[in-house]
Amino acid sequence: xxxxxEIKNLHASVDGNEILKGIDLxxxxxxxxxxxxxxxxxKSTLARVLAGQEAYEVTAGQVxxxxxxxxxxxxxxxxxxxxxxxxxxxxxxxxxxNTYFLKAALNAVRKHRGLQEMDAIEFLKMVRGKMKLVQxxxxxxxxxxxxxxxxxEKKRNEIFHMAVxxxxxxxxxxxxxxxxxxxxxxxADGVNALRAKxxxxxxxxxxxxxxxxxxxxxxxxxxxxxxxRSGGKELALELEEKGYSWLEGMAPEHPAAQxxxx
Amino acid sequence: MPxxxxxxxxTGVEGYVAEFERFQQTLNEPAGxxxxxxxxxARFAELGFPTLRQEEWxxxxxxxxxxxxxxxxxxxxxxxxxxxxxPHTFDAAARLVFVDGRFSPRHSFVGELPPGxxxxxxxxxxxxxxxxLEPWLARFAKFDRHPFVALNxxxxxxxxxxxxxxxxxxxxxxLLFLSSGEEGxxxxxxxxxxxxxxxxxxxxxxxxxxxxxxxxxxxVTELVAGPSAVIDHYKVQRESLGAFHLATFQVQGERAxxxxxxxxxxxxxxxxxxxxxxxDGEGIDCILNGLYFGDGRQVVDNHMRVEHAKPHCxxxxxxxxxxxxxxxxxxxxxxxxxxxxxKTDAKQSNRNLxxxxxxxxxxxxxxxxxxxxxxxxxxSTVGQLDEDAVFYLRSRGIGAEAARSLLTYAxxxxxVERIKIEPVRRDLEEFLFTRLPMGExxxxxx
Numbered sequence: 001x002x003x004x005x006e007i008k009n010l011h012a013s014v015d016g017n018e019i020l021k022g023i024d025l026x027x028x029x030x031x032x033x034x035x036x037x038x039x040x041x042x043k044s045t046l047a048r049v050l051a052g053q054e055a056y057e058v059t060a061g062q063v064x065x066x067x068x069x070x071x072x073x074x075x076x077x078x079x080x081x082x083x084x085x086x087x088x089x090x091x092x093x094x095x096x097x098n099t100y101f102l103k104a105a106l107n108a109v110r111k112h113r114g115l116q117e118m119d120a121i122e123f124l125k126m127v128r129g130k131m132k133l134v135q136x137x138x139x140x141x142x143x144x145x146x147x148x149x150x151x152x153e154k155k156r157n158e159i160f161h162m163a164v165x166x167x168x169x170x171x172x173x174x175x176x177x178x179x180x181x182x183x184x185x186x187x188a189d190g191v192n193a194l195r196a197k198x199x200x201x202x203x204x205x206x207x208x209x210x211x212x213x214x215x216x217x218x219x220x221x222x223x224x225x226x227x228x229r230s231g232g233k234e235l236a237l238e239l240e241e242k243g244y245s246w247l248e249g250m251a252p253e254h255p256a257a258q259x260x261x262x
Numbered sequence: 263m264p265x266x267x268x269x270x271x272x273t274g275v276e277g278y279v280a281e282f283e284r285f286q287q288t289l290n291e292p293a294g295x296x297x298x299x300x301x302x303x304a305r306f307a308e309l310g311f312p313t314l315r316q317e318e319w320x321x322x323x324x325x326x327x328x329x330x331x332x333x334x335x336x337x338x339x340x341x342x343x344x345x346x347x348x349p350h351t352f353d354a355a356a357r358l359v360f361v362d363g364r365f366s367p368r369h370s371f372v373g374e375l376p377p378g379x380x381x382x383x384x385x386x387x388x389x390x391x392x393x394x395l396e397p398w399l400a401r402f403a404k405f406d407r408h409p410f411v412a413l414n415x416x417x418x419x420x421x422x423x424x425x426x427x428x429x430x431x432x433x434x435x436x437l438l439f440l441s442s443g444e445e446g447x448x449x450x451x452x453x454x455x456x457x458x459x460x461x462x463x464x465x466x467x468x469x470x471x472x473x474x475x476x477x478x479x480x481x482v483t484e485l486v487a488g489p490s491a492v493i494d495h496y497k498v499q500r501e502s503l504g505a506f507h508l509a510t511f512q513v514q515g516e517r518a519x520x521x522x523x524x525x526x527x528x529x530x531x532x533x534x535x536x537x538x539x540x541x542d543g544e545g546i547d548c549i550l551n552g553l554y555f556g557d558g559r560q561v562v563d564n565h566m567r568v569e570h571a572k573p574h575c576x577x578x579x580x581x582x583x584x585x586x587x588x589x590x591x592x593x594x595x596x597x598x599x600x601x602x603x604x605k606t607d608a609k610q611s612n613r614n615l616x617x618x619x620x621x622x623x624x625x626x627x628x629x630x631x632x633x634x635x636x637x638x639x640x641x642s643t644v645g646q647l648d649e650d651a652v653f654y655l656r657s658r659g660i661g662a663e664a665a666r667s668l669l670t671y672a673x674x675x676x677x678v679e680r681i682k683i684e685p686v687r688r689d690l691e692e693f694l695f696t697r698l699p700m701g702e703x704x705x706x707x708x
Contacts, residue, residue, distance in 0.1 A: 051657050054649075079659035091654040095672025097708060104668075104707035105658040112659070144672075161658060 002067065004029045004200050005050075005169055010061035012049045018059070019045040021225035027169070030197040034211055035204045036236060037222035038244040043204045044088055046222070047173040050202075051085035052078050065169065079105075080112035082168030086158035086175050093145040098157070099127065101145050102164055109165055130163040134190040152183035159190040170194070171202045176210040188213030208240035221247055271331035272450060275310050279303060282416055292392050295399075302405045302415035309409040318407075321592045321624050322534060322563040327506045332450035332478050335362035337442065342366060346440055350470045350500070352685035355433030356381040358422050361440050363451030363479070365420050369438075376430035384454055385420035395423065399456055402484045403512040408536065410508045414482040418454035421481070424467060428460040428488070434683050438470045441505065443477030448504075453481040459491035459519075466494040468686055472529070476504035484512045487519035489543065494522050496686055501529035503558065510536040515575075517543030524681055525564070525581075526690060527554035533562040541568070541575040552581040553677040553690075555697075556589025556621065563592040568608065570599040570636075576607040582677055583614040584670060585621035596628040599636055606636040614644040615673050617666075660703065667698035668707055675708070 003026035010023040019042045027033055037043045049056045050063065052075035063070040065083060073081065093101070107117040118126070131138065134156040146154050155175055162170055172191070176184055191201070191214050203214055211219070211233065219235040220227045221244075228247050229235065239246070272281045282303040289296060311328035312319035339361035347359060347369055358381065359369035365383035372381050380387075380394075387394055405412035422437045443449040457467055469483065479501075487493050501507045507530045513521050527533055539548050554562045568577045583591045593612040614623035625642035647669050655665035671694050678694075681687040695701035 051653075053653055074662065075653060075656040076659055076661050076665075079657055085657055087654065087657075091648070091651045093651055093654070093669070093672060095675035095708075096668055100707045101655075101660075101668075102658075104664075104703055105655075105660055107706065108659040108661065108664075108703070165658065 002064070003027050004066055005202075006062075006064045008062045010046075010049070010063060011059045012045060012056050013059055014045065014056050019056075019225055020049065023061070023225075023227065025220065025227075027200045027202065029200055030195075031218065032195070032201040032203060032214065032216045034216035034219045034236065035202065035222055036206070036208070036219060036239060038248065039206065041222045042225045043206075043222050044173050047085055047171045047202070047204050050083065050171055051075060076108070077112075079165070079167075080109050083171070084162050084165055084167035084169070085171040085173055086155070086162060088173040088175075088177060090146050090154040090158055092147045092149075094147050096145050098143055098145050099124075099141045102127070102161060105161075106164055127164060130160060133163050133193050134159045135186050136160050151178040152180070155179060155183065155187055156190070159187055163190065163194055168198065169200050169202065171204070173204050174206060175203075176205055176207060184210065185213060208236045211236045223248055271333055273329070273331035275307060278413060279307050285417060291388060294396070295388075295392065298400055299416045299418075302412045305405055306409050306412035306416060309412060311409060318565065318594075322532075322561060324508070324532065324534075326532060327478055327508065330448065330478060330506070332448050335364070335442070335449045335451065337362065339364045339366035340368035342369065342440060342442065344369075346442070346472075346474065347438065350438055350472050352436065352689075354436035354468070357436040357438065358383065359438045359440065360420060360422075360453060362442060362449050362477070363420055363439070363453050375432055376427070378427035379430055379432060380423060380425040381435055382423050383420055384418075384423045384456065387423045395456060398458055398484065398486055400484075402486065402514045402540070403482050403510055403538075408510065410480045411482055411510050414452040414454060414480050414510075417452045418482070419452070421454035421456070423455070424457045424465075426459050426463040426465045429462045430460065430465075431463065432465040434466040434468055436468045436470065438472070439479070439481065441471075441473030441477040441479055441501070443473070443475040443504070445475060448476040448478060450477070451479045453479065455481065455483040457483065457485045457493070457495075459485070459487050459493040461489040461491060463488065464492040466496070466683060468496040468498065468683060470498045470500065471507060472500045473502045473505055475502055477502075478506040479508075481509045482512070483510070484514070485521065486514045487516060487521040489517045490519060491516075492520045494682060495524070496681065496683065497523070497525045498686065498689075499525070499527045499529060499533065499535075501533070503529060503531055503560070505530045506532045508532075508534045510538070513537075513539040513548065515539065515541045515543060515546040515548055518545040519543065520547045522549035523551065524677070525552040527552070527562050527564075528693065530562070531560060533560070534565065535563070536565045536567070538567045539569065539577065540571060541577065542571045544572045544574045546572075546575040548575070548577045550577065550579040551677055551680055553674055554581070554583045554591060556583065556585040556591055557587040558589060559587070560589040562589070564594070566593075566595040566610070568597050570597070570603040570606040570608060573602065573604045573606070575603065577609070579610040580677065581612045582674060583612075583623060584617065584674060585614060585623055586617040588618075588620040590621070591623045593623070593625045593642070594628070595626070595640065596630065597638055597640070598630040599633050599638065601632040603633045604635040606633060606638065608636070608638045610640040612642040613673075615670065616644065616646055617670065660707075661700060664700035664703035667700050667704050670698055671704045671708060
């Protein structure tokens with residue numbers, strides 16, 4: 001059986017520096033995979049390569065999403081196909097209203113999927129429901145995208161966008177960074193509410209704490225551009241206890257860790 | 263560059279001077295005004311057309327105007343096709359239409375206005391009761407250092423005279439200037455406007471410039487904002503792409519006046535806007551905003567000069583430019599604070615968005631401060647679209663082109679949103695939706 005997402009021997013560079021040095025990963029529908037690793041290990045690079053950020057150059061390997069070549073697609077087509085990345089640093093976009101922007105995005109996605117565009121009334125009704133998921137203040141709807149939002153509001157807004165766009169694969173790029181425990185809980189509750197058997201998650205984090213709330217099926221540890229260890233959720237706890245230094249020396253000896261979930 | 267073989271073409275400094283000799287014989291006006299014209303043409307003869315060697319013009323080449331040959335219009339202003347007017351009109355309290363600088367009574371109307379309010383053709387007022395204009399006309403826009411103001415003053419004939427009396431409140435007054443130069447016979451016009459807002463009055467005036475073909479127009483507008491007068495001025499420049507538009511807008515503020523100006527520049531081959539504000543009373547709050555677009559080989563130059571002559575005045579300037587193709591923009595912003603103008607609060611900001619590699623923006627803020635208890639800030643930026651923002655929008659399913667257009671719209675929107683007259687704001691939004699690639703997505707998303 002092939003997975004929803006299949007990553008094979010992925011190598012990627014930025015400005016000529018190789019960051020990802022051979023990633024293999026298969027994610028089945030409904031699974032939650034966590035990727036942990038020290039700063040600079042390539043976690044966010046992997047997220048951004050999957051989302052299609054052009055600054056990253058894929059030098060080898062393949063990625064398929066639901067059988068289609070993901071790397072061939074423009075970022076907007078990946079989004080329309082159902083890949084969503086919650087940004088580590090959501091971008092402020094003055095002058096573009098959060099709701100209107102989201103309506104344009106949703107309609108672009110729906111059009112791509114052969115669905116009818118949503119009218120304003122339907123859209124607002126749907127949006128109100130989704131806002132409750134992340135306890136978003138209605139005031140944030142009418143503001144420009146992320147402008148003047150607190151760190152926590154920005155992250156909640158990302159999950160809110162995710163809830164509205166209903167992607168198949170959700171990539172959370174250090175969504176927990178900069179969040180206090182209350183905000184973290186709200187974000188995690190939002191994510192958990194979106195878990196479904198046809199929706200998968202790739203949760204990238206530096207800290208184990210997030211995984212107390214978003215409980216993963218698999219945990220992979222990324223060190224220096226390679227997975228050095230994969231396991232179940234208990235691997236996260238072990239890491240928390242022993243620290244990354246426990247695994248850092250392992251990278252060269254284990255160039256190709258066993259992919260899991262395959 | 264316009265070329266013509268017609269005998270009546272006016273070209274070069276000598277051409278204008280010779281034309282003035284002929285022109286002044288046709289005038290029947292107070293001796294004082296004719297004397298003023300003579301001084302102006304004499305000054306123009308001394309100054310000549312500006313060259314790149316002059317500091318104030320070093321980045322804007324007016325050779326196409328200096329070397330061009332232009333004709334006075336011969337058409338009947340009332341005969342202008344209504345189809346030319348329609349795209350620019352809106353529901354106003356009064357509208358005056360000028361065709362190639364001459365008043366068209368047929369296309370103009372003055373609706374209900376407070377008693378004592380005058381909205382009229384300057385030529386008519388000059389013919390009937392010139393003494394009405396005497397306290398203000400040509401007293402503020404100085405021609406001694408500006409050849410185009412000198413030319414306008416020498417040849418001024420028609421334009422709008424708006425006088426809002428003390429305490430009166432009016433709806434928006436619309437002045438529409440259409441030009442219609444023909445290929446091979448480009449026209450010439452020197453519209454001259456005088457707006458006087460009496461003490462405590464409130465009004466809004468919209469000047470629209472539009473046209474077809476090739477022509478040269480050098481309008482001068484003088485605005486006198488009386489004590490505590492609130493006046494919103496809008497200039498929408500949508501000249502043809504064959505037009506040379508060299509305009510001066512002169513604001514004279516009196517005590518506690520609140521003058522604001524919004525200048526939108528879209529059309530024209532060569533555009534220069536000199537905006538001069540003299541804050542000559544305490545407690546004036548002056549806003550000068552602008553938004554300019556350039557594409558192809560358009561040149562647009564905004565030259566601002568704000569003079570804080572008295573204490574406790576505020577001036578806030580925000581000019582933004584969107585430049586594509588091989589267009590070029592110049593922004594020169596001078597703030598001059600006179601000795602004794604304490605507690606001045608002057609802010610100036612110029613931001614340029616370059617959409618192509620070949621577009622150029624020059625931004626030059628200048629502060630001259632002769633008082634010691636003031637707050638003056640300025641900032642200017644020239645940059646491209648934020649690629650992170652483009653990617654963010656694309657990652658949500660918005661196409662690349664639409665994402666760029668959306669961000670371009672967003673860049674312009676803080677000026678657009680400040681336009682208080684809804685039809686003017688809507689027209690500008692409509693322009694953006696039409697002009698920007700994938701504008702329909704932008705329409706939906708804002």
